[in-house]
Amino acid sequence: MPLTPAVVLRDLTFSWPDGSTPVAGVSGTFTPGRTGLVGLNGTGKSTLLRLVAGRLTPTSGTVTVAGTADYLPQRLTLDTDATVADLLGVRAVVDAVRAIADGDVRPELFDVVGVDGWDLEERAVAALAGADVLPASATGVLDRRVGTLSGGEAVLVAITGIRLGGADVALLDEPTNNLDGSARERLHELVRTWRGALVVISHDRELLELVDTTAELRTGALTTYGGTYSQYEDHLAGQQEAARSALRDAEQTLRREKRQRIDTQERIAHSERQGRKDAANRKYVKAVVDDRRNAAQKSQGSRRGAAAEAESRAREAVAVAERAVRDDDRIVVDLPDPDVPAGRRLAVLRGADGRETVIAGPERVALTGPNGVGKTTLLERLVRGGGAGRGGGTRATAQPLTERVGYLPQRLDGLDDGATVLDEVRRRAPHVAPRELRNRLARFLVRGDQVDRPVGTLSGGERFRVALAGVLLGDPPAQLLVLDEPTNNLDLASTDQLVQALSSYRGGLLVVSHDRAFLRRLGLTGELVLGADGSLVASRPLADVAQGGPAGR
CATH class of the missing domain: 3.40.50.300 (P-loop containing nucleotide triphosphate hydrolases)
Incomplete structure (x- = not known):
């Protein structure tokens, strides 16, 4: 029985105010389990996750999420004034509990805390210590600023917050950025044992080997492949080899049709020259010459049309085959000579x-x-x-x-x-x-x-x-x-x-x-x-x- 999708995208489009459109007409699903979202830089992967998380509003189309979604942004370390409590997503509740403890009895504070929030600060500190991120013994650990953390510490704090929050769908954008080896191992173990739906953007091959499904965002289309990143690569390699073979066959057919068209034109030209020569020599009576000319023109027109049509079909086949063969842009870095003497x-x-x-x-x-x-x-x-x-x-x-x-x-x-x-x-x-x-x-x-x-x-x-x-x-x-x-x-x-x-x-x-x-x-x-x-x-x-x-x- 097929799994109920965790996320459904229908003709999803998003445009920035300047008119640029990183996501255009994307449809597809993310299933329960672990999905690796891959694609070249600039194809809209991060924008897509922000749309699913509700951080951006679609220009058109819809996003449907089965339950709640939580999101780890790629650029979370840029907000250096945020606190550890902000990264964990617990600041509002923690601040409310502290205010109540200091004597503030406004009803809205109790609404923020709810039934389960009274010990949230202790649970958050324990979660950080349990994940070996920040020590529980440190004073004011939830009040530390992101700017005082290393990039790796900030990422681990935020991932701990996602797990603490227990969202139905977790969205991670490049979570291994800035993580050292031991931290990556902890993250990998977290992904291996993840319950619920997880969509992760990553260029970390080891992490992408832990997913159940690989989804590729490319030229506005979301294509899903069953299996890990290496299985996706194997599938893509076979697909591309078949596409290159089809392109070679199409190009060979086009060359053949071109030659046949040229041969046809040469035969027609020869026939036309012979007709003019016969007319000049008055070899046949005028009525016969006219009949032959009319018949030849009809035949030649038909042959020209057939040759042109065959070449056109071959050219279109080449175009289709070329589109199936990937020729992705890559950055080209050519560094100038800085003129540094040896030993300087x-x-x-x-x-x-x-x-x-x-x-x-x-x-x-x-x-x-x-x-x-x-x-x-x-x-x-x-x-x-x-x-x-x-x-x-x-x-x-x-x-x-x-x-x-x-x-x-x-x-x-x-x-x-x-x-x-x-x-x-x-x-x-x-x-x-x-x-x-x-x-x-x-x-x-x-x-x-x-x-x-x-x-x-x-x-x-x-x-x-x-x-x-x-x-x-x-x-x-x-x-x-x-x-x-x-x-x-x-x-x-x-x-x-x-x-x-x-x-x-x-x-x-x-x-x-x-x-x-x-x-x-x-x-x-x-x-x-x-x-x-x-x-x-x-x-x-x-x-x-x-x-x-x-x-x-």
């Missing part, structure tokens, strides 16, 4: 014990360590010239030795939401002509009207590509690239392009990432491990880095 000192990092590590061009170093030890804070101190970071408590320090530092922050909150994409990137490259910047942005798949859209209307993937473009298209080019979790919002194909570009980059590179597969592909010259005590363990042997040892796990 670019930055110095100091551990809590005062020992220094110098990054010189063109070295490429990974900074690793568990969530919450202060990796992002250390990067911010480096970028800000040794100034304070946002939090994290690390006692390690950092100092740039070049003014040309390009920084891609983990939270992507350095962008001006009110500025257009073009104006935002021009801040980094003020001397580059707008037309040239448009051409360069196109290589990051930011094209046409997108360039004139406000940054605040972009999807997570689009926002990331704009931030990445701002860093990599800077003029003059950065001598040291500092990248904090650069693969968080990239699809797998775009990650390949980024790896290729960074592999040929001739400046210094300092990168934070929990994606060991990504780090192994960068050709690292070393790794720095930041400990919770502020220690900064100097580069381990390169072989250890390449093998993806325990650092950061």
Whole structure:
């Protein structure tokens, strides 16, 4: 007996005020169980989840959810003033209980608390401790600001809140972003044991191997495949091989029909020349010549029409076959030469014990360590010239030795939401002509009207590509690239392009990432491990880095 759908989409369309339409006429269902939602950057996956969650209102069409839905946004770490209670979704109840405890007896407060809310604060703190996110012994844990948490801690807090809330449908947008190895394992276990409907957007292959169903959003259509992501890939590979074979056959047929049309035209032309020659030589009487001419014209017209029609059918078959073969756009990153002499000192990092590590061009170093030890804070101190970071408590320090530092922050909150994409990137490259910047942005798949859209209307993937473009298209080019979790919002194909570009980059590179597969592909010259005590363990042997040892796990 078929399962009752958990989510039903009917001709769902959403357009932004500027007229851009990330979701157009999408119909389909999400069934109970675990579904992985995949698709290239910019296809509308995040917008679709926001529509299902009720965070956006459809321009047309309908969304039907069986029960309640809860949503983990991709950009939750941007709201740095929110509290842990906000991330858990318990703030209203907790504030009401506290107000009542302080003597406020307004009836509306009791309505907020209800029957089951009196011990919600204790249950929330216990849930955080049980998930090994934040210790229950910490004072005022629910009042901590998101800005004081690492990106990974913020994500885990929000996921704990979704589980605590017990919604019928859970919607997770890139939940493994910023998570270290142990946190990812906890999330994977959470997904394995999930009860109810779960829809998750992710580029994490390990997570996508835990789903029951894979749904792809592509060119406005939602297509569902039974099985995990690897099973979906196998199915797609077979489908595409068949499509390429069909395209080859169609192209061969078109070439044959073209040749036949040309042969037909040559025979007709020869016949016409012979007719004119016969008439000129008066070989036949005029009446016979006229009869033959009329018959030949009818025959030739029929042959021309048949040849043209056959070629047209063959051309249309090629067009149909071409549409079935995927030729997806990918970002193309071509980094300029930053002119960094070998051995040029670019930055110095100091551990809590005062020992220094110098990054010189063109070295490429990974900074690793568990969530919450202060990796992002250390990067911010480096970028800000040794100034304070946002939090994290690390006692390690950092100092740039070049003014040309390009920084891609983990939270992507350095962008001006009110500025257009073009104006935002021009801040980094003020001397580059707008037309040239448009051409360069196109290589990051930011094209046409997108360039004139406000940054605040972009999807997570689009926002990331704009931030990445701002860093990599800077003029003059950065001598040291500092990248904090650069693969968080990239699809797998775009990650390949980024790896290729960074592999040929001739400046210094300092990168934070929990994606060991990504780090192994960068050709690292070393790794720095930041400990919770502020220690900064100097580069381990390169072989250890390449093998993806325990650092950061």
